[in-house]
Each structure stands twice: as structure tokens, then as C-alpha cells.
Amino acid sequence: MVIGSKIKDLVKIPSLHLESQREKCIQCKKCDKVCQMSLAVQGMVESGSMSNMECILCGQCVDSCPKGVIHYSFGLPKKEAVIRISSTGNKFPTNSPPGNNSKKDYINDHSK
Template sequence: MKRQKVRKLVLLISLLLFPITIYYFSPYLIIQGALESVISGSFIVFGLMLILSVFLGRSFCSYVCPAGALQEASFSFNDKPSKIGKRRYIKYVIWGIWILSVAFCFWRSGGIKKVDPLYMTEYGISIAEPGAYILYYGIIGLILLPSLICGKRAFCHYFCWMAPFMVIGTKIRDQLHLPGLHIEADSNQCISCNKCSKSCPMSLDVAKMVKKEECQDSECILCGVCVDTCPKNVLKYKIKSK
């Protein structure tokens, strides 16, 4: 469980830094930058997410993302599993419309003319004025509300605009048969205690995946909670190609 303590510590630090970093996760600033022919900091961050996910999957969501930290903090108020199903596709619709909007804005402004990682920040700091906290707390509410109403990490499942980048990255890895971080299972050792499924912060039926020895799912964030919860060490982290 030491790994989970480290993971939660990193998430806590990420959350404390959120007022500084929030603009680097902003989908709106990418559109605003595109209208001015500028590659913004969030554009660069999302590009790095795509590249790193080829090798690390969605582990950013579980180890670094401040929005993930917020939602896991809300488990004290609502720790029921989220209903995933077709609702997971909402985020892809949002992402698709947003990507088309970004492309259109760059086309309208005449293409890329400048790269500015600190675009719209004050010396790299996102929230530098008291009035900006109104927007900040509005975004906090936007992230927390789905989880408080629908269950664990519901915002990740339904609305997150960053998740599709990492899902695409893992799909590219699998298509190219590149090595990357996975979770593997040995079903022969499983005692069907279901602790893995009950502990999963993404509400996945891990026990069912273990039985099939197929632990890949686009909603899996590779947090390792199932690995650390399993009493028989059925689940393990592995780096391999598909």
C-alpha cells in the first residue's frame, strides 16, 4: 500500500498547485490562442499527454491530475460506483467539437505564428488576481458535481476533455505494438473476493477482466489500487507490447 500513499501524496501536491497550473489544462485558452495564431501552454501539455500515454497509458489521470485528486477527495461524500455505459461517449463528443473548433480558429487566424507556453498567465502563474478565483472555484464545482451526484470519478468518465488524448495514445501504441505500461492478471490464482472491483476508483469490473485475463480498458487509469488490494497478488504491473 506504500505505492498508494505516494500516489495520493503526489495528487495532493498537484491539487495544492492547481491555482498555479489550472491554465495549463484549459481547453478554452487553446481556442483563444488559436484565434491569435498562438500555441498556448495547455496545447503543449495536451500534446505531451498524447505522447506520454503511448508508453504510460492514462496513468497521468491517477498520479498527477488535480481534477482526479479533487474527485478522489469526494469519495468521503459519495463512493458509490459510477454508471459508465454509453455515458462515457459524452466526453468524446465534447472533445470532437472542441478539436474542430481549435482547427477552425487556427485556419481563421492564418495558422500558427507563435509558441507561448506562458500565454495568458502572470509569469507562469494561472490565478494571480483575487477576482480570478471566481472562475477557479466555478471549475472546481464543475469537476466535483458529477462525482457527488453520479459516483466515483464521474467527471473523468463523462466530461473530461483530456482523457481522449490518452485513450488515443494507447490505441496508437496497441496498433504499432509498442511496449507500454499494462496491468496483467493470473486468473488461476484468483479467489473471487471481488476486492479489486470494489476498490477500483474508476468503477470498473476488474474481477470480470481478471477472469478473462484481459485487463485493458479505455477507462482504466493504471492507478494500481487493484494491484495493491489483491490478497493473492493476482494482478501485476507489466511493461509489454500487445
């Protein structure tokens, strides 16, 4: 199944997937509690990427969310910035920093 998912993503075949609206999330973590695969669903919502190879698309997180943050969608997943957290807790996109700034400068300019 993992290989099939990677091929699907590579050739851009539409599929059923989860999407989220992170700005509506109240961080109640009900989605984490009901996940049959014990995934950190709320963390995926916060990061902006609902893609996880271990997710079986059971919909428990969709049904449990009181604000309707998580929903099913069919098609190609929306392109969203992937956030990586450094060992110091700073967040930065996984793509290269813009301009000639070093990654350290970029982190300092964009950390919360």
C-alpha cells in the first residue's frame, strides 16, 4: 500500500484523502483520542499536512471534531507548506530559505 501511495502521488492520480482547516482548530485533541491508528492527528492539522502513510481513512477524526476542522476530499491534495520542527523547537518550512539568508537567520526571523 505504501508503494501504491507513492506512485499515486508521483503521477498525480486523484484519490480520497483528508484535509483540514487549521485556523478553525481549537486544539481539543478529540481527534487524537479516537484515532484507531494512534496517530497525532491534531499535530497533523497544526502542521497543515493530513498525509500519513499509516492513516486508514476510517473517519473517526472527522466524526469527532466539534468544529468540523477535518473533512474528506477527493482529488489531488492541496499543496501546503510542510513544517519541520528543529531540535530547538523552532519551526521552518522544509524548502530552502528565501534569498541568501542562512537557515539560522530564517529561523530567527520566522520563529514564534
